[in-house]
Amino acid sequence: MADVVEVRDLRKVFDGGKGSSTRAIDGVDLATEPGEYLVLLGPSGCGKTTLLRTIAGLEHPDSGEVLIGGHVVNGLPPRARQIAMVFQSYALYPHKTVLNNITFPLRAAKLPPDKQREQVKWASELLGIEHLLDRRPRQLSGGERQRVALARALVRDPRVFLLDEPLSNLDAKLRASARDELKRFQQRVGTTTVYVTHDQIEAMGLGDRIAVMHGGKLRQLGKPVEIYDHPADTFVATFIGSPPMNLVTRGEHLVGFRPEHLLPIENVPAAVERVTMPFRIERVEYLSGDRHVYGTITGIGDETRVIARLPSTIDTPISGDEVHDFAVRADKLRFFDAASGIGCDPVPLS
C-alpha cells in the first residue's frame, strides 16, 4: 500500500529583511490518499512550492507537522525521508552521464552494484531512455531531460514523488503528450504523488484531487469536477476556468455562473427553472469554434460586465450593440458572501 503524505497546521514565514515578512504557508492542513495524484495549484507566490519543499525537507516549517507514511518527519533531513523530487529545472548533474545521474541516488543509498544495475535497467526501460545512458545532460532535449529526471526520481522506489512544475520547461506541443505520459506512468507505479503547478489545465488533467492555494492558505481541496462546479470561494471561482466565472453583486451576496452556462434564452429549455437577464452585447470573439460574447447584464443585481461562451452547437444569431435576453439554469448559479467571498446557500433572485 502506498504511503500517505500529510501536513498539519503548517506555517512558514519568510523574513524579507527590514521588518517585512511573507507568510508563505499560513496554517495548511492537507492529507493525500494512498497512491493519490494530488495537485497543488495556485498563482505564483501562493506558497505551493514552499509547501512541496517543506514536505521534502528542503525548508523547515516554523510550526506544524509533516507526516510521511504516518510518521512525523519534521526533524529528518531530506535524505532520510525516502522521497524523490523532480525540479522545475530538472536539476540533472551536468558533469555526470545519464547513467551516473540515475545511479547517484542508489550509490547514496549504498545499494550493492548488481542491485544498482538492475534498478537502473528497470527505470530506464520504463521511461524509454536506454539509448541515452552514455550522454550528458547538455546533449539531451527538454523532453529527454525530463525523462531522465523522472528516472532518477523513480529509480530507488521512493515512498512519495514530489514534482515541482516538471512540464513548464517544455514547449506547448510536447507538454500535452508529456502530461499524458506522466499520468499513465504514475498510474503504473502507483506511488503517492504531490504535483505543483500554476497551470489549471495540467491540474485538471492530472490530479485525482486538486488543492487550490492562495496567499499561503489552502482555499479548496477536491476532485477537479468539484473544484470547477462548486468553487469554495470567489478566488477559486475566478482562478479556475477560462474565461473565469462571472460574478454579479447582488446586495450582500455575489451571484456566480460559468460563461458556458450563460446562453441565449432560446437555448435554455423552458422546462427547467431558469433565471433570465437582459444582456447588452458589446463584442463577439470567435475562439476555436466557440463564441465568446462580451457585454453587460442587468436584472439580477448590479450592472456587471460578463462573458458568455456559446459552443459551436448554438447558432443563434448574436451581434454587437443589441440587447438580447440570456438565461442561466437556476441549478448552475453559485452564491458567495460579498464581504468574505466564501460560498453560501442560494438566495432567491426574484
Added chain:
Amino acid sequence: MTGRARMPLADRDSFLAKAFLLPSIVYIIALVGVPFGLAIAFSFSDITAGDPSFDWVGLRNYRAIFEDGTFWQSLGNTLVFTTISMILVVVLGKVLANILVANFRGKWLVRFAVLLPWTTPVALSTISWLWLLDSVFSPIDWVMRQVGFLGPGENTYWLGKPWLAMGSVIAVHVWRLVPLAAVIMMAGLVSIPKDIDDAARVDGAGFWRRMLGITIPLTMPVVAVAGLFGAILTFTDMAVVYVLTRGGPTNSTQVLASWAYLKGIQGGDVAQGAAIALFLFPLLLGAAVAILRSVRRMETL
C-alpha cells in the same frame, strides 16, 4: 546595394572590432612583447649596466648560470615555494569560499576581514610581516614567551634558519593569495544552481557525498583557474621574498625572480639576469595553456 558602404563608421562591426582591439594590442606589444624580445636578445649578449653595447656571445650566459649552484637552488626553491603555496592556497581558499557563501550573522565582517590581505598593498603588508617575524622584537615570539613555549630571552629567528625562513615566506605569500583564490572559488560555488544541491539532498546524499560528488567536480574548472593564476603569481613573485629575506639566509629562500633581479639589476649583469628570467617562461606557458583549457571546459559544461 550601396547601403552597406554608406553605413557610418561607428556602426561597422569590422571597423569597431579593430578599433577596440588596437589599444590592448599596442599595450601588450609595448609592455610585454618588446621586453620579452629584448630579454631573449639580451640573454645571448654581454650587456651589463656599465657597458650597454650589444655583443653576441651565444650560449655563454646559459653555460654560466648552469654552472652556478645558486641558480639550481633558486629553481628548486621556486618549485617548492610554488607547489606548497598553491596546495595551501587552493585548500584554504576552498574552505574560505565555503565559509563565505554560508549564511550567518556578521557575514559582512568576516568577508571584510578575509579580503583585507588582498586589498593591502603588498609592500605594506609584507613590511608588517617583517616586523612580526623580527629576529629579536617579534611579537609572535613575545606571545610564545608569555605562554611558555619559549624561554626568557629566546627567539625563534623566523627568517634566520633556512627551512623556517622558507616556511615564513610561504606562510606570508599564502596569507596574501588566499583571499583572491577564495573569491574566485566563491564565484564558482554560487554559480552552481541551488536546485542541483537540493536534488542531491533529496537523492539521499550527505554533506561529504555532495561535496565530493557534486560541488567539487562542478567547481573544478574554477578551482583550476584559481590555482593556475595563483601559480603564475607565485612563480613570478619576488615581493615577499625580497622584502622578508632578500633570498637569505644563504640563498635558502632565493627564487628565480629574485635571483634574476639580484643578478641583473642589482648586480648589473643584465645579460645573465635575462637568461635566468627566461627560465620562468616554459612553466608560465604551461600554466597559461592549462588555464585556457579549464576555461574551455567551463564553457562546454
